[in-house]
Amino acid sequence: MSEPTLVDQLKQKFGAAITGANLENVDPWIEVAPEAIVAVCAYLRDEPSLAFDYCNSVTAVDYLHVDEKKAAKSEWQPHLEVVYHLFSMQHKHSLVLKAMLARWRDDEVGELPEIDSVAHVWRTADWHERECYDLFGIHFLGHPNLRRILCPEDWVGHPLRKDYEMPLEYHGIRGR
């Protein structure tokens, strides 16, 4: 499987839903519009020549400079990336998908951004998306059981966001 041909193949199938690609990186990646993520994932899994039947990981990266000086010089606008690492047991090839989200839905601080869940495409994604929700505050629509998984259920905030502040106190335990 070569990445440039795959990008063309996906563009032919999904058109504008394939929003970009980076083929120069160590691990090339393909960017998908959040609305199309389930359709693209299901296609990647079911198309026999691709057969991405194994999901390694679903995670996210928060792009935000807390420091204002750095933010002014930054090449990117603040956003969240959901990153999918896929693998095919049959063909032994791998792929990285990305979906870009706003840090807050409709730019209203506190409103979690949303993306469709792929938990029914790969069962691995079930727990990985829960972890992602827990640590990044991304709402996975249609997830069978979207609860916190690593932090306690009454935890406030999403620790892997760059602007997260460690609580000073949790049930009488000192935070710092």
Add this chain to the structure above:
Amino acid sequence: MSTVDDPRTIEFDVRTDEMLVNMGPQHPSTHGVLRLVLRTDGEVVSEVTPHLGYLHRCAEKIGENLTPRQFIPYTDRMDYLAGMNMNLGWALAIEKLMKYEPPEKGRHLRVIISEMGRIASHLVGMGAYGLDLGTFSPFLYAFRERERILDLFEEVCGARLTYSYITVGGATADLPPGWLEKCEAFLTQLEPIIVEYHTLLTTNSIFIKRTAAIGVMSAATAIDYGTSGPVLRGSGVDHDLRRDGEEIYTAMYDGYAFEVIVEKNGHYPKDHQYPAVPQEAILGDCWHRFYVRMLEVMQSIDLVRQGIDRYSRASGSYGEPMKLNQKLPKGEAYLETEAPRGQMGFYIVSNGEAIPWRARARSSSFCNLSVASELCRDCLIADVPAIVGSLDIVMGEIDR
């Protein structure tokens, strides 16, 4: 008024209600601080819900505030039974991002050390599994042997559990003089002992009754849930990253002779040397997962021997560690390695500074545990430790 003899009353008295039973987080057979909530009806479990996070330290957040070499000690504390393999996974992921190739001698050193780590880890897995099923002695035997490996590791790096030995660039030090001979002598002793362990557990009829045809997982389920390592191969999926992984990792094993331990047409590689698969066992059950681990110990012994041979013939450096505050190239890299418990992945995003923008750890036990509720559906309460034990989880790695 009815008497006790009234059959309807007796029926009423023994009627069982659905009950929620809490197992853990302080339960000997949950391998650390795992809490399972069992929905039971009498002896039958209808649902198992794992609750995690009791050991959560948000290692990924720590990774965003330290340079890669400073993060090495934190990887030790993920799978604390296989610290060497965790160090290796992280080091290789950084090296992949930096497009750095460790020298030949360093690669063989890493094979020796990581395969020894695998033996130590599988010994604990095997011993603790016996413990889960109510037999104490295999645990003592396994720990006796593991102790010798820890002694060897102590000689190499001074630590017995949290090594931080393999590091970005190579290793923190070369193997001490005379170490290879000691290692070889240990392997010669270990080999016949493993045969003995097969008589203790593998062919023990009680052990077979407790594990054969229990917790059967099909290959499709194993792949769907993203399981890896012996759990995946125990279901008959022919996949091992030491052969099928990315080039930077498989290059370590270039020229090494080994076969992936997986059942093909009812046979494991070289299975004439080891006890046959009992008739009761079904591919994908607890027995097979255990057996794959046992055979992997033998395979690792063989790999260490090959490594020792190549290492002593290789010349040059073992690979100096990179500078503590070395700047990383801009970009991102994801790499999985075959740790004893499965595929341990690290994902690094760098914006060109010495400290990564994002450090993600994909845990193998995390995915392996997620299949537990599927496997435990409609089993007996006594089978829950057998099934969870056969997944051989380490909570430090799951919770990170």
